[in-house]
Amino acid sequence: MTQGDMAKPLLRTSSEGVPSFTSTSKMAIGILGSGDFARSLATRLICSGFKVVVGSRNPKRNAGLFPQAAEVTTQLNAVNQTELIFIAVFKEHYFTLLELKSILAGKVLVDVSNSTDLKHQTESNAEYLASLFPDSIVVKGFNVISAWALQSGPRDGNKQVFICSDNRDASAKVCQIARTMGFIPVDMGSLSCARDIESFPLRLFPSWKKPFLVSFGLFIFFYFYNFIISVLHPYLTKNQNAFYKMPIELMNVTLPCVAYVLLSLVYLPGILAAFLQLKNNTKYKRFPDWLDQWLKHRKQLGLLSFYAAVLHAVYSLCLPMRRSARYELLNDAYKQVQAGKENAWVEEEVWRMELYVSCGIMALGMLSLLAISSLPSVGSALSWREFSFIQSRLGYVALMTATLHTLLYGWKRAFDKNRYKFYLPPTFTLTLVIPCIVLLSKLCLLLPCVNRRLMQIQRGWEKKAGSQVLEGLGCFTDSLPCESISNV
């Protein structure tokens, strides 16, 4: 039963004012195979109001496995009764259906299989099926849906179903069936897309690989850098044993460096893109691939930055509860008493810490808003302006606050040469490099003259007369992906 079926009666309603509920009987759909998927599919199709005919090699044995309403018969019978058949059989057994070739001719075969491996895949299962049954119309689809999702019904988040076929009508028909079942069909075009669709369930965070490697690299680098400065140096020079710092204190100084640099890497590509556009004096020249890639991975970089920042927060909050902190405090108290020093207060130290901790909390608070707005359900509810406001404006404010956090933490230490262990500059000075570059170049881009020029370019105006109409839309619609460019 599909929406299409309903068109008639509804049209009648409006034309003759009398609906007819007789024109369409239940549409019959065939299923070949009797695995979990076949069964769940049958259950769901019947619940969605379709007539289901299951073709099985051994109807008697398998009838019990299917819902009552489903007719379980021989493969031959099943195919004869239906025009649209789901092939719920492993690829390696497609050949066993060749005996049905003649009667399958002209009918729609829905290939629901997944590719078992991505490596040695020559052609998609669907294309293989199509090659076996050239006279049938093969549609790829439903492979991203699990037998479980089929049974549990669409209640748990309406999942998308990717569909493709060389026959528009067939794919549209399958689209409707999917919609009637409560899924959201997405027509991916011709059957050549089948390979992508089949490999979809095998994806493993492709868009996260590079950002993760970058973050991991940064982590390793800063961890060892801090290790040399705050563990190795005291050990070699003063023979102090500070190895106990490795699990927590080193983590706690390393994570903010990672978070801070990652955050700046979110906004650097936008800056570069803007300068490129200014240089090329057009927005229609494609960016170099590496920049394109980078722009595409900003969201992931931002989320990893947030994750590192949160861990940093938790680690620092744990500092005072550690035994080591307690013992140091006790020893200090002892020293103070011995020294007869009544007041340990150091005003400057107090202010420094109050200020940088406060900045840190604020930066984290803003980052958390960025993270929340990155949730699919939240982000999709935002208008482009809201989205770019949070991702670009708020993001830059967060970056500035983080910079302030770092500078206040550093205080005057950058200029105290006792801080240069092994002639290595304190870690925080290293982390400041990229963020400051980003913030300064952003400042340049905000200069009225530069900004106006940039807006024009991004709006599509160019130096050619008469060509303006051709530039078409894109000023707003475009700004969503590269908010840090066009919302400068």
Added chain:
Amino acid sequence: MTQGDMAKPLLRTSSEGVPSFTSTSKMAIGILGSGDFARSLATRLICSGFKVVVGSRNPKRNAGLFPQAAEVTTQLNAVNQTELIFIAVFKEHYFTLLELKSILAGKVLVDVSNSTDLKHQTESNAEYLASLFPDSIVVKGFNVISAWALQSGPRDGNKQVFICSDNRDASAKVCQIARTMGFIPVDMGSLSCARDIESFPLRLFPSWKKPFLVSFGLFIFFYFYNFIISVLHPYLTKNQNAFYKMPIELMNVTLPCVAYVLLSLVYLPGILAAFLQLKNNTKYKRFPDWLDQWLKHRKQLGLLSFYAAVLHAVYSLCLPMRRSARYELLNDAYKQVQAGKENAWVEEEVWRMELYVSCGIMALGMLSLLAISSLPSVGSALSWREFSFIQSRLGYVALMTATLHTLLYGWKRAFDKNRYKFYLPPTFTLTLVIPCIVLLSKLCLLLPCVNRRLMQIQRGWEKKAGSQVLEGLGCFTDSLPCESISNV
């Protein structure tokens, strides 16, 4: 105006290349009743391009309540003008419509009511309506939508509308109306589903009850166990008053026990299922009900475990800021000075704490990723492999890290008999039991020989020849629900 209506003009477009925008006038929809729901419904229908005729007992009085575009007339007139009528009247007043029985015959009645109570419900409102108007076609639907959601429009997250009817065309027609209004209709099948649909708005976390009770039980048990050990024992034996520990310190030692055991209970059923499959040598034998239930509640168990873990983190972070901690520290300082002990440092204690705190943070960090991936919008964007990677792989790593956290916390205390108050073992030793069982049996399942066998079974291969084609799909598609089994 429904998609169906459009079929005609579009077909023309393609066939004769000339679209006709005349064929269909606005479709008229009737509404009986004039409550909030009736009004919101009218507003929304009109906004979605339908003609609305409201049937009211007192048209004059109520005309003002409805939007201008709606025609408010007598019930008789309204029914005469329309083929599809929404019954926006309380169940207890359905009988008052009996006078319209004859003209309602053959028309579609949409029952939008909710069941007022689940207990003494004999039949669904919709079935009751159908029994009153046997000649009409009753469709259940829209009851999950609030009058408010109707007015505020579909902008705020497109809600699902569950629809059922014994007449496929009628339900499909209502499906289209729902879709045109911007909702996502879900055809639930025959009118016998009406009861479920009506009770849907009365659900109160059915899937959370059992997991919550389990967590609560664990909490009570561990709280009292800790109470006996760390409050009652010192009070009775050394007459020390440690009751101040009840609000925070006891919570802080109890919550991790709950979180830790709950996490292991997430993965135990998967293990049991795998062993059962190995024993039965097939995956087609249904699991016993209790195991089935357990498998279905893993998500809830996991989230409760995460919740307890987060609370534990917050509680522990609060420890150093308490007065009690301050006073103890001051007294220790005093003692140290009196004892003239220059250095309070205990290397072993330091290492122990640095390590277990660090492990704890990591475990929490991983659990948070699991929790995020459990958000509907996030989870539905993941491929099965990504989902199972996080839920299974990452989950087990988190369980291992939590185990390490516990072991490091315990250090050598399990072997120090002074720790056995009233001969009761320290709490952490109790919590270790189930997790260790899970991890060890997981290890067995990972042994190549066992693993291979298991994969075969789960892929659907069985010892019977020839039956292989019949097994059908399911290897991947199936693995989503029981990732901890098939992604071993």
Added chain:
Amino acid sequence: MTQGDMAKPLLRTSSEGVPSFTSTSKMAIGILGSGDFARSLATRLICSGFKVVVGSRNPKRNAGLFPQAAEVTTQLNAVNQTELIFIAVFKEHYFTLLELKSILAGKVLVDVSNSTDLKHQTESNAEYLASLFPDSIVVKGFNVISAWALQSGPRDGNKQVFICSDNRDASAKVCQIARTMGFIPVDMGSLSCARDIESFPLRLFPSWKKPFLVSFGLFIFFYFYNFIISVLHPYLTKNQNAFYKMPIELMNVTLPCVAYVLLSLVYLPGILAAFLQLKNNTKYKRFPDWLDQWLKHRKQLGLLSFYAAVLHAVYSLCLPMRRSARYELLNDAYKQVQAGKENAWVEEEVWRMELYVSCGIMALGMLSLLAISSLPSVGSALSWREFSFIQSRLGYVALMTATLHTLLYGWKRAFDKNRYKFYLPPTFTLTLVIPCIVLLSKLCLLLPCVNRRLMQIQRGWEKKAGSQVLEGLGCFTDSLPCESISNV
């Protein structure tokens, strides 16, 4: 290719049992313009199975910019070949299309433009287009979709597309095209809605402005109030320099006040509404506008309250790690030693802090559940009862726990006149006012007699006989938006 197209073959299927895949060839869609949006649109339409004809002023120059499958020709050719044309041109260039006026007559023009500014907007772009081409059928739509979203495909969260037109068929046709492309079309009614739709992408958190201002006002007020009491007073009276408290300690006492008052402001309007309903003895009398507004902003107030509460938690957790805390501790230790005081323990202080910290954590734990259930994807998965349980029941428990937190924090200080600096009452006493009013009046509403009356009113019963049928539905469906009213 639209679902409409499919109606025919499917109908055939059921009537004659033979599907025909010949009736419909690819539907041709025209695009005028060659900007980013035009290109992305073409790409997506082709991928969704449409035939695309692009009309360009300079076909040769622009052909390269479009996918192979798209036919790039003169504007005249493009319009002649198609019945439905996307106008991907800036508003200020619409006039350049006037030369095509005659051939555009009777065709559907889809206006995808956005309004560049909200202020000096006289009419919507779409209406302007309609005024230029009175004989064409103008449909507004797709403006909320970015060129980027078009290219990246529907995978990343199916975005909604708002559509409006004075011609139902045309808008329905565009709805289908949107659906085929994988978007969720929402028919907003007549073209007069175009202005709203065009300004949609320019929205900047309209619903957040007022709640934010309220929160900000509260923050400023409490910050200065606390500044006077805990910084200015000691400075002026005892000449103590406590300015170092400004970044953290003052924030930490200010934020909870804001969070606490905001939370009470979430439930106050519900109380007022309930009393109004009792006074009017009907629920059909509209609330005054200010109350209506207030009721609509409860969600935002709640989330801001949660945000402030979380920041408060983080700030308080930071307290012990500050230098200032360390120094004070050291000095206390010194004093204690000098005084020879062996035990610093103050049982009352200990209990006070253990208790109020514990309450605070619990309140935060509950608020976090409220916040999570406010996520679109989570909230939309809840039944009205679950939603109202969390938002109303749990919310009130959270409010009570927060009150307990405040009272325990205050302890006996409200009655200690040394706490009244400059005769100003301690801050916590001020914050208690509104919440206590809310809780007490809630208590009144819970009195059986009052409660019963209220339920009747909200169920729609009134003192007029015979009018009962007319009241219609709404008891449950209504309660979702104003849960704090009807779930009293």
